[in-house]
Amino acid sequence: MDSVANIILYFVVAICMTVFSVMAVTSRRILRAATYLLFVLISTSVIYFQLGYEFLGAVQIAVYAGGIMVLFVFAILLTRKPGDMSAPLESHRRALGISISVAGCVLLLLALFYMPLLNGVSLIEAINSGNRITMHDIGVAFTGTSRFQYLLPFEAVSVLLLACIIGGVVVARKR
Amino acid sequence: MDLSMLWYLVPSVIMFAAGVYGFVTRKNMIALLISLELMLNSADLNFVVFNRFLFPGSMEGMVFTLFAIAIAAAETAIAIAIIVNIYRAVGNTDINSVKKMKY
Numbered sequence: 397m398d399s400v401a402n403i404i405l406y407f408v409v410a411i412c413m414t415v416f417s418v419m420a421v422t423s424r425r426i427l428r429a430a431t432y433l434l435f436v437l438i439s440t441s442v443i444y445f446q447l448g449y450e451f452l453g454a455v456q457i458a459v460y461a462g463g464i465m466v467l468f469v470f471a472i473l474l475t476r477k478p479g480d481m482s483a484p485l486e487s488h489r490r491a492l493g494i495s496i497s498v499a500g501c502v503l504l505l506l507a508l509f510y511m512p513l514l515n516g517v518s519l520i521e522a523i524n525s526g527n528r529i530t531m532h533d534i535g536v537a538f539t540g541t542s543r544f545q546y547l548l549p550f551e552a553v554s555v556l557l558l559a560c561i562i563g564g565v566v567v568a569r570k571r
Numbered sequence: 572m573d574l575s576m577l578w579y580l581v582p583s584v585i586m587f588a589a590g591v592y593g594f595v596t597r598k599n600m601i602a603l604l605i606s607l608e609l610m611l612n613s614a615d616l617n618f619v620v621f622n623r624f625l626f627p628g629s630m631e632g633m634v635f636t637l638f639a640i641a642i643a644a645a646e647t648a649i650a651i652a653i654i655v656n657i658y659r660a661v662g663n664t665d666i667n668s669v670k671k672m673k674y
Contacts, residue, residue, distance in 0.1 A: 413586060417585065418589050421593030421596075422593075429602060430601075430605060440616055449633050452619065468647075493593075498588070505584055525627045526623070529633065
């Protein structure tokens with residue numbers, strides 16, 4: 397039995413997430429779509445906090461809601477006038493999109509509801525049965541090379557980010 | 572009432588379907604990128620939920636999500652650089668107006 401506060405929090409966040417993700421792809425003003433995406437990302441980070449991954453929620457807010465959204469807003473303001481509406485969708489394109497996404501959604505939901513893996517463990521049991529993940533655990537996991545330690549991918553990501561910085565400057569600079 | 576795993580997977584499915592819809596229908600490249608972020612985000616959420624409910628003693632799903640977030644950030648930065656460059660060359664960011672590469 398989960399606490400009432402957890403259930404209420406879950407419903408608020410889940411409704412926010414579904415409504416804003418649908419609005420983000422249907423809104424015709426691109427800046428509003430970016431704002432709805434920001435709301436979706438923040439709701440996801442709230443779910444991470446609720447599941448007990450505080451570090452991950454903080455990373456989600458800092459990287460996605462902080463970094464990527466600023467990039468999006470910059471790019472939108474650089475390439476369009478604010479208040480511009482995109483052209484209305486052609487009907488065959490919309491029909492194609494709706495049929496693909498609804499078919500995929502129904503298929504995935506059917507698969508979910510018939511999957512025996514989804515056991516009846518409730519949130520509070522799951523949180524209590526695992527040990528709390530501290531910053532020390534995360535630091536140990538990222539700075540070793542033995543089993544369940546990820547120094548090599550960590551270094552690879554740092555090289556990737558360096559390549560991304562150089563690539564971004566090279567691609568977007570003015571000639 | 573128990574909040575089991577299914578409760579967390581259903582919004583994730585809807586988010587993914589919304590991302591697919593946006594990816595198929597939109598023509599602006601930034602809108603395509605927004606739909607892509609939605610799909611990536613729902614996959615990240617799935618990793619974390621499976622980690623919490625099925626393997627609560629380990630943290631591999633969380634680590635994978637951290638790497639996915641880092642790579643998604645890099646990918647978005649490069650994609651936005653390319654979009655700004657295309658805007659400079661073509662004059663808009665419509666996906667239909669990009670028909671040829673440099674040569």
